[in-house]
Amino acid sequence: MNLNLTYSILNFMKDYELTLVFDPDLSSADQKKLIEKIKKTIEENKGKVEKEEEWGKKELAYPINKKKNGTYLYLTLKVSPEGLPKIDKKLKIEEGVMRFLIIRKE
Numbered sequence: 001m002n003l004n005l006t007y008s009i010l011n012f013m014k015d016y017e018l019t020l021v022f023d024p025d026l027s028s029a030d031q032k033k034l035i036e037k038i039k040k041t042i043e044e045n046k047g048k049v050e051k052e053e054e055w056g057k058k059e060l061a062y063p064i065n066k067k068k069n070g071t072y073l074y075l076t077l078k079v080s081p082e083g084l085p086k087i088d089k090k091l092k093i094e095e096g097v098m099r100f101l102i103i104r105k106e
Contacts, residue, residue: 013048013078015105020091021070021098024057034096035073041090042075045083051076064098076105 020038022031039049055072064070079087084102091100 013046013080016077016079016084016102017105018075018077018100018102020073020075020100021060021064022073023065023096023098024067024069024071026071026096030096031071034094038091038094038097042077042079042083042087045079045086047077047079047083047087049075049077067098070098 022034026034035052042049053074055074057069057071060068060070088102091097
């Protein structure tokens with residue numbers, strides 16, 4: 001691939017932060033599969049995961065689906081703007097994801 005083309009593609013991609021709250025009843029194996037599935041979705045939609053932090057199980061501010069705890073995951077991403085709605089749509093229908101938030105880094 002041409003170096004100038006690679007630079008322009010990376011320059012077009014924007015930085016985002018994605019915070020996910022998983023169902024606390026997921027086994028660690030199921031959670032790992034779900035994380036890999038989410039990463040694959042990001043890559044399929046012109047994105048790249050740059051950093052991943054597992055924040056562990058925490059108490060929620062309010063119950064979600066009658067659950068008082070959730071397992072948190074924080075990702076920093078580079079995504080092209082046209083890939084973001086597709087990622088958002090996939091996360092909305094994912095069963096193990098109770099909540100998520102995508103914000104653009106400035």
